[in-house]
Amino acid sequence: MINEYEKLLAGLDEVDWAGLSHAYRSAHDVPGHIRTLCGSDDEAREQAFISLFSSIFHQGSRYSASPVAVPFLARIAIAGPAAAREDTMWLLTRLAVDWHDEYDVTTGINVIGWRAAAAEWGPEELLPWCEEQLAVETDPEKRAKLQETRDWVAAGNSFDSRWWALQAYDAVLAELPGLIVLLDDDDARLRTRIAYLLAWFPEVSATSLPRLLALAAHDKDLVTAATALLAAGLVGPPSTVEDITPYLDAADPLMRWAAATALVRLAGLDEAPVGPDLLGRAVTELTAAAHSTFDHVTDYFEGDLHGHIERTLHALPTTSGPAAAREALDACLPRIARDRSGSRTRKAIEQLFPAPQPDPAPRYADLTVAQQQLLDNLANHQHAWVIRSSADRLRQLGLPCSQEALQSFVGVHRTA
Incomplete structure (x- = not known):
């Protein structure tokens, strides 16, 4: 351990980690992984992150050890080794909001609704149920299991994943007063990470909103x-429209996209000053973005900017819904290279290739522009498993059915 970081881990060994759980039961190994984050061995640090992501945050699930780890991770994000800070911030973000930041990407997170749903399965609600079951159970073996369950719930545990996720969210919420200092960090990646995280904490918007708007206005990165601008649009009240609107005329298209996206969200709020003309400008900008290829994207919707545009357009108020944005939706359809879930990829394949190709197959140049774009995106898809899962359907359609074959097909015909 490097001594200069020892103070960040004060209290780490005082936690009863063995009494906490993660995806692989006992969390006794968590303090060792956290300590490794502050070490000088890069390879060991990388492995520690992998272990933490797969244990206290396993495929989106959180456990009793998850919120307890948060204060130590927050200290590392603020003042830990440079090599550890960004990944630590990403782990904190995933612990707090995964996957709310994907599902609620166009509206902002509904913490009130989340709290209400989680409370139904919190320990206070579960404990009476456990005791009722114990009161009527006569089988000794079943009673022993029920007693164990009752004691576990009485210790502050729940069976519901939403409840555990909320505990991690609240643990990060408690650390935000310290983490917000990262908005002034010299490292643009850390400024981006904290701006993104703040997008999902409307509870602190009174503090975060002016800071986010200042970052959007002055940051050179x-x-x-763009991350800060959209974050402001996700946590801000209706009056934020006045701050966001000027960015529809920004020089860079990513800033215009962020402004348009934010305005669609704000238009859905009561008494938001977003009339038909302003909403029309936002849709026009999203349509332009849908036709474009971006060199840089934000973390929203896993970086799938075109998927984000599609979600945003479907969230339009009824009078300006998807029918009015058909051109933009059509332009987004084949842009699936960043599609993480595979749903957009499958939809695009079915809609753009509704029937098998004739034999012999048409030349690349004879395909429609949208079909060409889809094959280009398939060839350069960032999630290879999505192509593998679609291989059978591609084969049935008479299309190249592996990423290598797609790259060859697209490459050959591009130069033909």
């Missing part, structure tokens, strides 16, 4: 500025 484009991705940081």
Whole structure:
């Protein structure tokens, strides 16, 4: 351990980690992984992150050890080794909001609704149920299991994943007064990470909103500025429209996209000053973005900017819904290279290739522009498993059915 970081881990060994759980039961190994984050061995640090992501945050699930780890991770994000800070911030973000930041990407997170749903399965609600079951159970073996369950619930545990996720969210919420200092960090990646995290904490918007708007206005890093601008639009009240609207005329298209996206969200709020003309400008900008290829994207919707545009357009008020944005939706359809879930990819394949190709197959140049774009995106898809999962359907359609074959097909015909 490097001594200068020892103070960040004060209290780490005082936690009863063995009494906490993660995806692989006992969390006794968590303090060792956290300590490794502050070490000088890069390879060991990388492995520690992998272990933490797969244990206290396993495929989106959180456990009793998850919120307890948060204060130590927050200290590392603020003042830990440079090599550890960004990944630590990403782990904190995933612990707090995964996957709310994907599902609620166009509206902002509904913490009130989340709290209400989680409370139904919190320990206070579960404990009476456990005791009722114990009161009527006569089988000794079943009673022993029920007693164990009752004691576990009485210790502050729940069976519901939403409840555990909320505990991690609240643990990060408690650390935000310290983490917000990262908005002034010299590292643009850390400024971007905290701006993105703040997008999902409307509870602190009174403090975060002016800071986010200032970051959007003055930060020299484009991705940081765009991230902050959309974050402001996700946590801000209706009056934020006045702050966001000027960015529809920004020089960079990513800033215009962020402004248009934010305005669609704000238009859905009661008494928001977003009339038909302003909403029309936002849709026009999203349509332009849908036709474009971006060199830089934000973390919203896993970086799938075109998927984000599609979600945003479907969230339009009824009078300006998807029918009015058909051109933009059509332009987004084949842009699936960043599609993480595979749903957009499958939809695009079915809609753009509704029937098998004739034999012999048409030349690349004879395909429609949208079909060409889809094959280009398939060839350069960032999630290879999505192509593998679609291989059978591609084969049935008479299309190249592996990423290598797609790259060859697209490459050959591009130069033909």
